[in-house]
Amino acid sequence: MTPPEVDDRTLGQLLRSALPRDPNRRLVLVHGRYAPAARASFTVDVGDTIRTVTVADEHSVLGVLDAWQQHRDSGDDTSVLVVTTGVPDNVLGWDVRGHALRQRTLTVDRAEIVAQRFGAGEVEPRVRREPWLLDALLTAEPPDGWSRTGPVLTYAAAVRALVAVRFGLDDAAPDAGTLLEWSRTTGPDRFVALPPAEQDGLARWLGETVGPFAGLFTRLVRVGRATDVLPLGVLVSLIDEPDVPAQTMMAVGSLLGDVVSDERSRDAFVTAVLGTLERWIVHAEGGGLGAAEARDRVGEVLDRADTIATARGIEADDHPFLPSGFRGRLAAVAAALTPQPDDTGVPAALGALDRLREHRIARLLPERVAAAEMAVRLMRWLALPEPTEPGPVAHAVAAHLRIGGWVDRALTAVWAGEVSAGAAVGHAFGRIHDAARVRRDRQDQRFATRLRSWTEHAAAAAPGGALLVESVLDEVVAPLLTENDAPLVIVVDGMSAAVAAELGEQILDRGWTEISRDDAGREAAVAVVPSVTRASRTSLLAGRARTGDRNAERDGFTALWNRHRRGAVLLHKSDIAGAAGRRLSEQLVEALADPATVVGVVLNTVDDALDHGREGDRTGWRLADITYLPDLLDAARSYGRPVVVVSDHGHVLERSTASEKGGDGAAAPSARWRTGTPGEGEIELRGPRVLEGDGRVVVPWDESIRYTNRRAGYHGGASLAEMTVPVLVFVPAGDRPVPMGYAVLPAESTRPDWWNGRPTASPPTSVPAPPARKRKPAKVVEDTQPTLDDMPVPAAVTPVPPAPPPTRTVGRRVIASSRFTAQHASVRRAPEPVQVADLIDALVAAGGELTGTAAVARLGRAGRDPGIVLAHLQRLLNVEGYPVIVFDGRTARLDIDMLYLQFGLGGS
Known part of the structure; x- marks a missing residue:
């Protein structure tokens, strides 16, 4: 029998336990082979003394005798000679054994030594039955020793300690996700360098601990494919995809080569790989510490998987994780984009868009998904009926704010396109953009026709039903x-x-509730002509149509509020910034703190961006992009002030590819108005609200016309985008009364039906007229065009589609159930059953989600704090804590399957 290999640490532990019984012995015989890399001389603590140890590895009687003789002749009476040998005691004879410790060759009990190194009195029997484990624990001991485990060293504790050292993991009991992350380190290289017996033992333990996943995982690591473990798992998942061609199945099957796997381990392996990637994606999506690293890991793994797929001829253009799958689904959306006069192509486009959104990396590429979403939205808008006659000016600007602005928002995103898209996707986006732009041009032309006659007479005393910017x-x-x-x-x-x-x-999203005087949606005012800052902003702030500078704005603002017997402060850009350590100026903060003072603040960020070219390639605006806007909103909320966010005019963006200027540039004081004779795409406007050109100007309704050098955008013209003045009113969210004459405006009612969700059966095509205003009798503006009732204009829709008949709705079935009756009787302050039914039906119709504002409005508690109201609803519907209704502070979500289960409604 071959003697076991021992090293200096094994001998040191043996001497510490054996020498104290006979401390004067200088010869120790040990059955074993001394490891070549072990130290030939070392010291060991024996009781209170330190003994020097010299080791000789001799496997013949003469060798043992010679080593002992040389040690005796050295003259060192305190050192100890350890001779490792495979010579039996009966061959050595008593001449040598008589000088040795215990007069015999000692056998190393590795289990006992391991126990001592862990500070244990004994080891679990299974540890003794695993020679690979004992060997590994003796050779892998860290410099500072093993951690103490208790009186008995168990098998589980021993392997966990070994794994922590061999795998380099802080977690000594790794799961599948931990191992997959470990596969991307140098750990696998260290693993395959271990003795085969130890690799086998650790693989068995991983199989027992982690499950079937470990079998295929460790086999891939042992054949040197650790770096491709994650990419291979992604590709092997194709086996579970529906309608995979046989050729692809064969190519995927060949990826594992000679690595043996069964269906159970393969399924567990794929589940673990996809789950790990999903976790990384969630981390990357959430931002914060490590998000960028997680995003990079996802990209590296999926790009490598795509590379392998290409090399192996694997078609994966619909794979739910691979970048090629994302590109394939994006191409499918593009293929479904066909501008049609009806909605026959809309279902296919929506289905393709849903597939794109479902792609796992779509959440990491929001700007790419947004371009596709906007293109599909434009397609849905193009499928709606188009009015052929111009509506009244008041109606047109209201419709533009509630619908046209959303169209323009989508147009901006689709114009920017999809940076990584192929030619086919770019062409499809371009076709949708151009078709929508042509329709918007027709709207602008019809609006200009009506604006021309309206402007001749419109004034504050006779607005023709419109809200004027100066009012x-x-x-x-x-x-x-x-x-x-x-x-x-x-x-x-x-x-x-x-x-x-x-x-x-x-x-x-910053703790505000939107309100409006008009149940149909947000209000829009009409800018003065031309729609430039000097005229329209001064008119807004002074409360009458006039031109002027900042001083005129400030004086007019103060005078207007003095007429209402209130003090007022108006601040421009240079007045807003605070001193060191303060975001807002002391003057502004003091004004906001005074509840008797009306405060006005002018923010120039958007207008400046048009001049300085910062919006040329932008696809949207964030609150943080508008300097000081988030700070002002937070300050106003802290003081409980209502906020009105209003413009003075809109703008059009530079979207042409030509460099020619339109009209007579010499007669153009501004980019979008001039004097002279109107040409194609232009109209002449005159009247009391035309504040430049001696009351007569030429302005373009065509957004592509400009009179000055190219900039990022322009204003001053007669297009709907320039003449429409948005007026948004907010109050701090919570249980506070809504001002008289106003009503809560749910977020759903601010968006057109085609913007979100699925089409309703009968999308509305008209918007109610602006609310009637109490005025003194005044001259009515002569208007020979058709009346408002004759003019259907696309409009924002109601928050949710109309509910089905009461006896058949899901909500009615819920409140009729015995479970609901019992719950309602036991929950204090529970909403009325009919209102609960209405909310459930609204949630079902809206796809399971409503904003908190809309949800409390359905419960008849508009303006109340959604958190408080919906907490009562959750106690009512979330039976035994199961989440039928979830509210995240912004959105109320209904789990329809859980609702059916908890209230016994049968199959959903």
Whole structure:
């Protein structure tokens, strides 16, 4: 029998336990072979003394005798000679054994030594039955020793300690995800360098601990394919995809080569790989510490998987994880984009878009998905009926704010396109953009026709049913005044309906509730002519049609609010910034703290961006992009002030590819208005609200016309985007009364039906007229065009589709159930059953989600704090804690399957 290999650490532990019984012995015989790399001389603590140890590896009687003789002749009476040998005791004889410790050759009990190194009295029997484990524990001991485990060293504790050292893992009991991350380190190289017996033992333990996944995983590591473990798992998942061609199945099967696997281990392997990638994606999506690294890991793995697929001829253009699958699904969306006069192609486009959104990396590529979403939205809009006659000006600007602005928002994103898209995708986006732009041009032309006759007579005393920009403060803002409250008026210079659509959504996420005087949606005012800052902003802030500079704006603002017996402060850009350590100026903070003072702030970010070219390739605006806007909103909320976010005019963007200027540039003081004779794409406007050109100007309705050098965008013209002035009104969210004359405006009612969700059976095609305003009798503007009732204009839709008949709805079935009756009787302050049914039906119709504002409105508690109201609803519907209704602070979500189960409604 071959003697076991021992090293200096094994001998040291043996001497510590054996020498104290006979401390004067200088010869120790040990059955074994001394490891070549072990130290030939070392010291060991024996009781209170330190003994020097010399080791000789001799496997003959003469060798043993000679080593002992030389040690005796050395003259060192304190050192110990250890001779490792395979010579039996009966061959050595008593001449040598008589000098040796215990007069015999000692056998190393590796299990006992291992136990001592762990500070244990004994080891679990299984540890003794695993020679590979004992060998590994003796050779892998860290410099500072093994951690103490207790009186008995168990098999599980021993292997976990070994794994922590061999795998380099902090977690001594790794799971599948930990091992997959470990596969991307140098750990696998160290693993395959271990003795085969130890590799086998660790693989068995991983199989027992981690499950079937470990079998295929360790086999791939042992054949040197650790770096491709994750990419291979992604590709092997193709086996589970429906309708995979036989050729692809064979190519995927060949990926594992000679690595033996069964279906159970393969399924576990794929599940672990995809689960790990999903976890990384969630981490990357959430931002924060390590998000960029997680994103890079995902990209590396999936790019490598795509490379392998290409090399092996594997078709994966619909794979739910691979970048090629994302590109394939994006191409499918593009293929479904066909501008049609009806909605026959819409279902295919929506289905393709759903597939794209479901792709796992879609969440990491929001800008690429957004371009496809916007293109499909434009396709849905193009499928709606188009009015052929112009509507009244008031109706047109309202429709533009509620619909046209969303169209323009989508057009901007689709114009920018999809940076990584192929030619086919780019061409498809271009076709949709151009078709939508042509339709918007027709709207602008029809609007210009009506605007021309309206402008001749329109004035504050005779607005023709329209809200004028110079009347916004009196008609919209003044009603918000109370004895202890005054509003904050934020003028976002140049904010178009498209920009307002984006900012309005984001403001709601900062703890605000939107309100309006018009149940149909947000209100829009009409800019003065030309729609430039000097005229329109001064008119807005002074409360009358006039031109002027900042001083005129400030004086007019103060005078207007003095007429309402209120003090007022108007601040421009240079007045807003605070001193060191303060974001807002002391003057602004003091004004906001005074509830009797109306505060106005002018923000120039959007208008400046048009001049300085910062919006040329942008596809949207965030609150943080508007300097000081988030700070002003937070300050206003802390003081409980209502906020009115209003523009003075809108703008059009530079989207042409030509460099020619339109019209007579010499007669153009501005980019979008001039004097002279109108040409193609232009109209002449005159009347009391035309504040330049001696009351007569030429302005383009065609957005591609400009009179000055190229910039990022322009204003001053007669297009809907320029003449529409968005007026958004907000109050701090919570249990506070809504100002008289206003009602809560759910987020759903601010968006057109074609923007979100699925088409309803009968999409509405008209918008109610603006609310009637109490005025003194005034001259009516002569208008020979058809009346409002004759003019159907596309409009924002109601928050959710109409519910089915009461006796058949899901909500009615819920409140009729015995479980609901019992719950309602036991829950305090529970909403009324009919209102609960209405909310359930609204959630079902809206695809399972509504904003908290819309949900509480359905419960008849508009304006109340959604968190408090929905908490009562959750106690009612979330039987035994199961999440039928979930509210995340912004959105209420219904789990329809859980609802059916908990209230016994049968199959969903």
